[in-house]
Amino acid sequence: MIRLLLTLLAAGLGVLSFPPVHWHPLALVAPLPFLFAIRDAKSGAALGLGLVYGLALYIGTLNWLLAVFGSFALLLHFILALFPALFAGIWSGLRPHLPDRWWAPLAAAVLWTGIEHFRSEWFALRFAWITPGTGLPPGFLTPWIGVYGITLLIIAGCACIAFGPRFRLAGTLILLHTCLAAYLPKPPTPPGTLTVAAVQSEEMWAPSLLSQSEDLPHVDAIVWPEYGTDADLRLDTKLSERLQQLMTAKSSEIMVIGGRAELDGQRWQNTAFTLGREGVLGTHVKNRPVHFFDDGEPGTEAPAIPTPLGRIGTPICFDNDYAAVARRAVANGAEFLLIPSMDAEHWTARQHLQHAELFRHRAAENGRWLVVAASSGLTQAVDPRGRRTASLPLFKPGTLVTRISPISTLTPYQRGGWLIGPICTVAAMGMMIAAVGLPRLRGKTGP
The missing domain is CATH 3.60.110.10 (Carbon-nitrogen hydrolase)
Incomplete structure (x- = not known):
């Protein structure tokens, strides 16, 4: 029951971080209760929690799809919910085989970002709405790493806090710096011509x-x-x-x-x-x-x-x-x-x-x-x-x-920062293969 309540809390915080409420600072911590909920969960339970999280988040934010597609929107909500379920299922299969090192939370962030980039940019029914990186307003980091890079930082910070006391200071610092990059005042833009x-x-x-x-x-x-x-x-x-x-x-x-x-x-x-x-x-x-x-x-x-x-x-x-x-x-x-x-x-x-x-x-x-x-x-x-x-x-x-005004200079995002999303997607595919193969290699599966 605690896991379910944490999952629903994460979805609720996510709903509140997007318009029309748009309490966007909540986007920094919205995934945190869900990551606590799936920590050490068995694969079946993690899949179910991921599906609940996705349905609650996307129905709560994208309920306007009913006005566009009628009852068919429910199927679209279900398809979107499969992606957080996929993350939870892969991570629950992979986590027991990872050492308790600093890169374990980073691996979770890469997996989440890679799946989200695939869902948003490469999937046949690609739909790039309602991601942590678009929950925050554009900030100093956006022209460097784009929305998928910001998603990576948010999930890395939340994963550090959720996965163990030894990583919590690092996670807090990651989220603090991501927050400052989003909300520190920006220099004025020169008047238009x-x-x-x-x-x-x-x-x-x-x-x-x-x-x-x-x-x-x-x-x-x-x-x-x-x-x-x-x-x-x-x-x-x-x-x-x-x-x-x-x-x-x-x-x-x-x-x-x-x-x-x-x-x-x-x-x-x-x-x-x-x-x-x-x-x-x-x-x-x-x-x-x-x-x-x-x-x-x-x-x-x-x-x-x-x-x-x-x-x-x-x-x-x-x-x-x-x-x-x-x-x-x-x-x-x-x-x-x-x-x-x-x-x-x-x-x-x-x-x-x-x-x-x-x-x-x-x-x-x-x-x-x-x-x-x-x-x-x-x-x-x-x-x-x-x-x-x-x-x-x-x-x-x-x-x-x-x-x-016209501008001709290129941002760091243009020069290579945009590759974060594709790289995470390729890495996520490797993690999915590893999540299936590692238990077999270590004799964890049944006959």
Whole structure:
């Protein structure tokens, strides 16, 4: 019973650390009761506790999936819960065979991070929400090691405390330094040099968005939401001309518009068009279409599009939930990110607020300004340290006018810090093999 209560406590702390409550300091210690619960547990009990932890955590945070998928969401919650169960099962099989050394808690952290990275980035139903690294706000460590590196530190600190008195001082110091990196004041960001307007409207229809954009002041760039038009701007010359007239009237050099590119009679691609005064300057095809939605054929490239304002990346909505797409756009030369996004109003404020946090981590990992134009929110501007500098209220049509700057330098995360997640995943696969093989090698299994 004590193990079950500790597991439910860990899930409850995790729920409270994410929006809408967002008591984010709890993310530092939320996994701790669960790690206490599975310490020295038999494999079957550990698997069960991991499943309970996952179900309680993901139903508590991602209950908005019911508004999107109906009862099918329960199956999605169960699939997500299998991953903490996998961690608990592997660790319970591996722990008895590890010496009581300093690297044993680190091994637990690598296993947790590797499984989470696999679930978020590589799994067929990849879903990168609700991880310890995204529970904390972006901090000084984010441009060095990214969200998976921060997850590694949180779990390492909690594992040190949970697995024995001799490691508790080390665990406390790890968590303290991770906390300071997240919450110490950051130096101010220099004022922006470009003016960008982002349009928020649930009525995603070009004539309506045009009408709303007529009230904009003179700006350097305009961003519309994902699905701002159902046209291919390379083919729809009438709409392109009308948009170019708007750009001329507002002295704008570029517009970023979510549309669709037809491939043939049945297939199409969800596409962000970057429009200049002389025509389409470039496109980005959504790399990560939303699961179970008619969201187009996936793209494979994350281009940096040359424009009069600098090279820009335009990853679309769900692309930014993952670490890889924005990282590749910046590696290709993007100096800032202008992002069309779509979150339906009936998906609830909880969904919108959780989604909005992920953009902050992408900005801080890559050291880039970004502006998001979302259908019903959260339309926002985020500085290169992950601070939200401006936003619009949820569910209300409006326009956000903000200042940003191009940046060309690469963060340490860009130069190699991003490899933490993949390395942990490969190591976790080795641990899984070891957890199965070690008992047999040592004669622990039955006949």
